[in-house]
Amino acid sequence: MTGGKEQIMQARRFITGGKDVNAAVCCSCGVKAGTTEMKRAIKTTFTDFPQLVLTPSTMICAECERAYNDKNLRFKPIYSDKRGEYRIIDRAEVLDLICNPQDEWVLSVPYSFKKHHWLYAGLSDKHTAYIGTDDRTIIVEYDKINxxxxxxxxxxxxxxxxxxxxxxxxxxxxxxxxxxxxxxxxxxxxxxxxxxxxxxxxxxYTPAVKDKKTFERKEENTMLTSAESNAVTLLGCIAKSSRYRAENGLQFWDGFFERRINRFKSLDAHEFVSKLSEAVGSINNGGYAEMVRDMSEDDLNDMMAVIRSKTHLIVAIVYAEKDRD
Structure with a gap:
């Protein structure tokens, strides 16, 4: 999605301070008199003609030609809230400016620092923003979003x-x-x-965070049933003592462990533990054999029901908890 051509043309008039004239208009801003032929002003390596040339004219005005050749409008975030002027802004300012819209303003920000991002910027106000980026206009309707x-x-x-x-x-x-x-x-x-x-x-444009916030999961989001807790503990013990995990950690967590669980989860608890531990190269230093031995038949059945129905989730919890040990 891009902004309408009129909004984009208005933004260029705003930045350059353009005023209506009766001479042959610029092919880009559509207001000022064209002074140079496009084929002489624009380099042959330029590829984004549809966004630069917005009118049928073959001429470009001096202001738009300067904007085209201005490296700041290619490599830097730029902001204008005064007709005929713009300033280079710090990356940290971008989001604050978006959150506090002025009566008239233009904002354009680079992603790759290789393109003329200003070509997609439109004239914004307190109700709607048309923010230019490398290859699109981001339209923000302030009345519809906080x-x-x-x-x-x-x-x-x-x-x-x-x-x-x-x-x-x-x-x-x-x-x-x-x-x-x-x-x-x-x-x-x-x-x-x-x-x-x-x-x-x-x-x-959110700055890098040096110190990650310590995320404390709320009790209602982490409350596991007894059967779920047993399943997490059992699979965690088997994973922890797996020789395959120790040697191939990425492959183990990227599907290997879950596929082996799926292969054997239709078995009863004792046979499941035996087959799974053998398949992943686990030895009983995690105590999982004793855990299964000491559980009641009902608890074993409930635990296996959870493993069968929530395999992906239980493995995910085991993975998330692995660094706590």
Missing amino acids: IVELVNSVKDCIAYGVPRKELKAGKYSVFTLVKFPFLNTCEEFFEQARPCGLIDLIVQ
Whole structure:
């Protein structure tokens, strides 16, 4: 999605201080008189003509030509709230400016630092923002979204340690969801702002966090039943004592362990433990054999029912808890 051409043209007029004239207009801003032929002004290596050339004219004005050749408009975040001027802003200012819109303003921010991101910026106001990025216009409708709450929520997620890549895509690993159960609630909020590119922008411009917040899971999100707790303890003991895990940790947690559980989980508890421990190269220094031996038949049946029905979740909890030992 990109902003309408009129908003983008207005932004260029605002930055350059353009005023209506009656001469042949510029092909880019659509207001000032064109002074140079496009084919002479624009380098042949330039590829984003549809966003630079917004009118049928073959001429470009001096101001737009200077903007095209201005390296700041390619490599730096820029902001304008006064006609005919713009300033380079620090990365840390970007989100504050978005959260506090002015009557008239233009904001454009680079991602790759290789493209003319300002080509996608539109003239914004207190109701709607048209923020330019490398290849799209991010449209923010302030009447429909609480931008301050959204920015703070994303910042908190990053501070707690939620992977940025997963936040951008809205696709979380089961391990992330188990470790950060609040994401289910946050995602209902985030998914409204993801299609327009706003989440991607917020994540991109949230500063790196040196000291991650210690996440204390709430009791209601971590309360396990007795059967679930037994399942986590049993599989944790088997995983901890696995020779395969010790030698191939990434492969073990990336599906190997869960596939072996799925292979044997239809068996009764004693045979399940025997087959699984043998398949993953575990020795009984974790005490899991004694654990199974001392459990009642009902407890064993309840534990196996959990392992069969919630395999993925239980393995995820075991993975999340492995670093606590």
